[in-house]
Amino acid sequence: MRYLPLTDADRRDMLSVIGVEGVDALFADVPQSARLSGPVDLPRRAGELEVERRLGAMAARNVTAGSAPFFCGAGAYRHHVPSTVDHLIQRSEYLTSYTPYQPEISQGTLQALYEFQTQVANLLGMEVANASMYDGSTATAEAVMMATRVTRRKKAVLSGGLHPQYVHTTETLAHVAGVRTERLTPAIDAEAAVIEAIDPDTACVVVQTPNVFGTATDVSAIAEAAHRAGALLIVVVTEAVSLGLLKAPGAMGADIVAAEGQSIGNPLTFGGPYVGLFACTDKLVRQMPGRLAGETVDADGRRGFVLTLSTREQHIRRDKATSNICTNSGLCALAFTIHMSLLGETGLRRMARINHAQAKKARDALAAVPGVEILTPRFFNEFAVQLPRPAEGVVDALAARGVLAGVPYSRLEPGVMDDVLLVAATETTTDEDIEALRSGLAEVTA
Amino acid sequence: MSMLNVGRPTAPEALPDNDYKHPTLTGGRGLLQDEALIFEMGAWDKTGVDLDEVDLDLSDLGGLTRDEAIGLPGLSEPEAMRHYVRLSQKNHAIDLAIYPLGSCTMKHNPRLNERMARLPGFADVHPLQPQSTVQGALQLMDSLAHWLKTLTGMPAVALSPKAGAHGELCGLLAIRAAHEAKGQGHRKTVLVPTSAHGTNPATAAFVGYRVKEVAQTADGRVDVADLAGKLGPDTAAIMVTNPNTCGLFERDVVEIARLTHEAGAYFYADGANFNAIVGRVRPGDLGVDAMHINLHKTFSTPHGGGGPGAGPVVLSEALAPFAPAPWVVSDGQGGFRLEEREAGEAAQAFGRMCVFHGQMGMYVRALSYMLSHGSDGLRQVAEDAVLNANYLKARLETEMTAAFPEGPCMHEALFDDRWLDGTGITTLDVAKALIDEGFHPMTMYFPLVVRGAMLIEPTETEPRAELDRFAEALLALARAAKAGELERFKGAPYHAPLRRLDETRAARQPKLRWRPESPTALAAE
Numbered sequence: 001m002r003y004l005p006l007t008d009a010d011r012r013d014m015l016s017v018i019g020v021e022g023v024d025a026l027f028a029d030v031p032q033s034a035r036l037s038g039p040v041d042l043p044r045r046a047g048e049l050e051v052e053r054r055l056g057a058m059a060a061r062n063v064t065a066g067s068a069p070f071f072c073g074a075g076a077y078r079h080h081v082p083s084t085v086d087h088l089i090q091r092s093e094y095l096t097s098y099t100p101y102q103p104e105i106s107q108g109t110l111q112a113l114y115e116f117q118t119q120v121a122n123l124l125g126m127e128v129a130n131a132s133m134y135d136g137s138t139a140t141a142e143a144v145m146m147a148t149r150v151t152r153r154k155k156a157v158l159s160g161g162l163h164p165q166y167v168h169t170t171e172t173l174a175h176v177a178g179v180r181t182e183r184l185t186p187a188i189d190a191e192a193a194v195i196e197a198i199d200p201d202t203a204c205v206v207v208q209t210p211n212v213f214g215t216a217t218d219v220s221a222i223a224e225a226a227h228r229a230g231a232l233l234i235v236v237v238t239e240a241v242s243l244g245l246l247k248a249p250g251a252m253g254a255d256i257v258a259a260e261g262q263s264i265g266n267p268l269t270f271g272g273p274y275v276g277l278f279a280c281t282d283k284l285v286r287q288m289p290g291r292l293a294g295e296t297v298d299a300d301g302r303r304g305f306v307l308t309l310s311t312r313e314q315h316i317r318r319d320k321a322t323s324n325i326c327t328n329s330g331l332c333a334l335a336f337t338i339h340m341s342l343l344g345e346t347g348l349r350r351m352a353r354i355n356h357a358q359a360k361k362a363r364d365a366l367a368a369v370p371g372v373e374i375l376t377p378r379f380f381n382e383f384a385v386q387l388p389r390p391a392e393g394v395v396d397a398l399a400a401r402g403v404l405a406g407v408p409y410s411r412l413e414p415g416v417m418d419d420v421l422l423v424a425a426t427e428t429t430t431d432e433d434i435e436a437l438r439s440g441l442a443e444v445t446a
Numbered sequence: 447m448s449m450l451n452v453g454r455p456t457a458p459e460a461l462p463d464n465d466y467k468h469p470t471l472t473g474g475r476g477l478l479q480d481e482a483l484i485f486e487m488g489a490w491d492k493t494g495v496d497l498d499e500v501d502l503d504l505s506d507l508g509g510l511t512r513d514e515a516i517g518l519p520g521l522s523e524p525e526a527m528r529h530y531v532r533l534s535q536k537n538h539a540i541d542l543a544i545y546p547l548g549s550c551t552m553k554h555n556p557r558l559n560e561r562m563a564r565l566p567g568f569a570d571v572h573p574l575q576p577q578s579t580v581q582g583a584l585q586l587m588d589s590l591a592h593w594l595k596t597l598t599g600m601p602a603v604a605l606s607p608k609a610g611a612h613g614e615l616c617g618l619l620a621i622r623a624a625h626e627a628k629g630q631g632h633r634k635t636v637l638v639p640t641s642a643h644g645t646n647p648a649t650a651a652f653v654g655y656r657v658k659e660v661a662q663t664a665d666g667r668v669d670v671a672d673l674a675g676k677l678g679p680d681t682a683a684i685m686v687t688n689p690n691t692c693g694l695f696e697r698d699v700v701e702i703a704r705l706t707h708e709a710g711a712y713f714y715a716d717g718a719n720f721n722a723i724v725g726r727v728r729p730g731d732l733g734v735d736a737m738h739i740n741l742h743k744t745f746s747t748p749h750g751g752g753g754p755g756a757g758p759v760v761l762s763e764a765l766a767p768f769a770p771a772p773w774v775v776s777d778g779q780g781g782f783r784l785e786e787r788e789a790g791e792a793a794q795a796f797g798r799m800c801v802f803h804g805q806m807g808m809y810v811r812a813l814s815y816m817l818s819h820g821s822d823g824l825r826q827v828a829e830d831a832v833l834n835a836n837y838l839k840a841r842l843e844t845e846m847t848a849a850f851p852e853g854p855c856m857h858e859a860l861f862d863d864r865w866l867d868g869t870g871i872t873t874l875d876v877a878k879a880l881i882d883e884g885f886h887p888m889t890m891y892f893p894l895v896v897r898g899a900m901l902i903e904p905t906e907t908e909p910r911a912e913l914d915r916f917a918e919a920l921l922a923l924a925r926a927a928k929a930g931e932l933e934r935f936k937g938a939p940y941h942a943p944l945r946r947l948d949e950t951r952a953a954r955q956p957k958l959r960w961r962p963e964s965p966t967a968l969a970a971e
Contacts, residue, residue, distance in 0.1 A: 165802070
């Protein structure tokens with residue numbers, strides 16, 4: 001087998017060095033009843049060509065985003081990633097290294113993480129960011145848990161604009177940790193409604209901007225209300241590119257920001273792996289979950305980087321840790337930081353402007369379709385429309401015509417707002433794509 | 447064309463002092479560049495991506511425009527390429543040499559898997575496209591589930607957890623839900639052996655359980671008598687790693703499962719070390735109720751400098767109904783459906799682990815690896831992994847003290863630091879001296895139950911010559927330590943990109959991000 005270097009002669013020699021007759025002797029501690037006598041009932045080994053054929057056949061059954069006019073978003077966005085990014089993250093030294101436990105021979109990963117943390121902190125307008133979380137949804141759940149530790153309160157208020165699957169992820173964790181969640185009714189433009197729900201037990205309010213319906217919100221007033229009540233403001237962002245054009249959460253009073261970083265550097269890949277961005281204010285850093293790279297010096301006084309503040313973490317604190325997180329999303333974070341370094345502020349701003357411009361064109365085009373109503377008042381690259389009939393059927397009909405028209409809201413929350421469709425556009429969206437969506441929608445809903 | 451060699455010395459000149467070293471003038475060392483941060487070299491107005499500046503009416507943003515500088519330097523493409531290539535050269539990697547981190551399973555990462563994950567049919571597919579347009583993606587998830595269930599002998603699997611610790615969380619949430627459904631919600635204690643990974647007690651505490659430790663026997667296994675005494679009507683689960691973190695198979699695992707079930711509790715197995723038994727032992731035959739599988743360990747998805755991983759959890763009949771959303775349903779005729787609702791069809795999902803459907807990119811890589819090996823190859827994986835570890839144990843025992851010398855180990859060999867007694871040299875010093883010899887050190891000071899632990903896991907993808915090279919380096923160091931060559935150890939590493947780093951300073955005066963020297967530098971755009 002091509003991945004196994006030992007020859008039968010090696011195996012025989014090595015067994016004699018060990019001083020046993022055969023390899024079965026090495027499994028002597030396994031109860032006899034649990035030892036399998038032969039291979040399990042699965043196919044035998046296959047060469048590269050055969051594996052390519054089998055997996056290629058599965059891949060060919062999927063309609064790729066790049067092959068159709070494509071408008072899906074709702075927390076995962078199709079952007080163009082420069083070829084340099086994918087080349088660099090496949091370098092052996094990044095791809096096949098582990099968590100940088102030995103800093104003297106891991107400076108590549110550590111410096112890249114330190115740069116990543118700085119980029120993320122600046123992008124979100126926050127003081128400090130960690131070395132990444134699994135994704136935006138788990139980062140949100142962890143942010144809520146962190147807020148309960150900081151405030152020693154046990155209630156979280158979730159806005160009606162928070163992505164429903166983020167809500168469910170957070171509720172799943174909060175429920176077992178004894179944290180009460182109050183989720184407000186889903187609404188297109190109602191982030192500020194959380195203010196009414198704040199009470200003396202409230203640890204945090206969680207709002208999303210742009211929210212799941214695409215609505216961008218100035219959360220400054222929410223921050224003030226939360227802080228007056230001794231609660232923290234958690235801001236969720238699922239489209240990182242929006243921050244090239246929209247005011248940063250930190251500038252509006254956020255205490256913790258949990259964001260999805262997939263848009264920068266990472267392909268759609270049917271939902272993962274992605275990269276969670278997590279940032280907070282300096283004074284909260286010791287309650288932060290996840291890995292942190294920090295600057296220090298070596299024995300010769302040269303600058304270097306290490307994983308630090310690990311007394312928060314599971315391998316030191318065990319059952320007293322701030323989180324159980326161990327593996328993060330290292331290589332996706334690397335893709336993020338490389339893409340962001342290539343973009344720079346200038347490129348990010350230009351990219352964000354193109355996204356907004358294409359979304360405006362799509363909005364204008366759909367507004368002209370009879371029976372279709374635009375619902376989102378302020379948006380970046382995604383907006384919600386009301387259709388004259390259930391959105392799932394419309395989307396299926398358009399898919400049959402070769403158009404991936406967007407995400408029905410009811411896909412995220414079965415049975416709710418059946419006639420609402422979420423439509424996203426990015427720099428990959430062409431004017432022809434928009435026309436295909438407009439004409440297709442007009443036909444299907446006529 | 448030939449080089450003109452007249453007048454040019456072609457052999458090194460003898461120097462008076464062979465030990466003469468001097469710092470370089472630039473900080474660079476041979477091929478290793480002293481690399482600045484992007485914030486010190488990039489420019490706010492530079493970009494390595496050609497995008498047009500579009501005219502734009504911003505009225506749809508509702509006045510929320512970002513007017514102040516963001517603080518993101520840009521690099522041209524050649525500058526970015528050099529920056530990240532230079533940094534990469536300061537990393538150790540499995541592609542460079544053995545990476546014997548115990549408990550981490552650093553094995554070869556086949557590039558076929560990378561190619562498969564990048565097929566547009568997998569990489570360029572949105573998680574919320576209509577299901578009719580993603581039948582191949584759902585088929586892949588269904589196939590992966592079939593392989594995982596067959597290899598573990600378990601009836602169900604939750605694919606969505608994003609890493610091992612996330613899988614532990616998933617397993618404990620299923621256990622909790624199952625207890626609640628039976629009116630056993632008062633069970634609040636989880637038993638964890640002292641040798642467990644830190645994630646085990648952290649996860650149990652995270653979901654609101656009290657952690658009670660179970661003692662270990664002198665031969666490195668769970669103390670069954672101690673366990674029996676601690677199991678009770680408040681026990682929700684036991685979490686056991688098998689093979690355990692001492693690299694040993696829990697001989698009494700069937701009895702542990704029996705006692706656990708008799709007490710009305712569930713058996714959670716930490717599958718971090720599944721590589722040692724894959725294809726030879728099915729955890730389902732041992733009485734396990736839930737076990738996560740680190741696809742980035744046993745099934746070779748790359749570690750990527752710390753992630754992303756994937757931690758699917760296989761579940762017993764008792765726990766299967768509580769698996770989180772979503773899951774794939776096959777119609778038996780080549781069609782597939784993704785069930786995203788949390789209830790229905792006898793299911794009582796405890797909730798959701800994350801947005802969307804988990805780590806698809808890792809599923810593709812893992813299945814590519816499984817198809818390549820096949821059932822016969824995977825069995826050979828376990829055998830060679832265990833053989834390599836025992837071979838290293840046998841060779842190293844001549845100078846070092848094995849923590850549990852009696853009997854074979856599984857996929858990793860555990861040593862303590864008794865062989866260093868009286869030398870003044872520590873486990874950490876040995877690790878740093880190994881770096882000088884060109885190797886990544888073993889896992890140090892874990893498990894906590896062994897003094898100065900050194901946990902060595904070679905994996906099955908190391909050739910014998912590399913095992914010998916590593917063993918000889920470590921044996922030479924052991925002899926040097928016993929000969930009192932303190933300087934070789936205390937100052938190490940001397941030959942790495944950096945010398946030993948001051949971790950205390952990093953923690954006492956945390957500098958977690960770059961900041962401009964003068965506050966106005968950023969605004970000077």
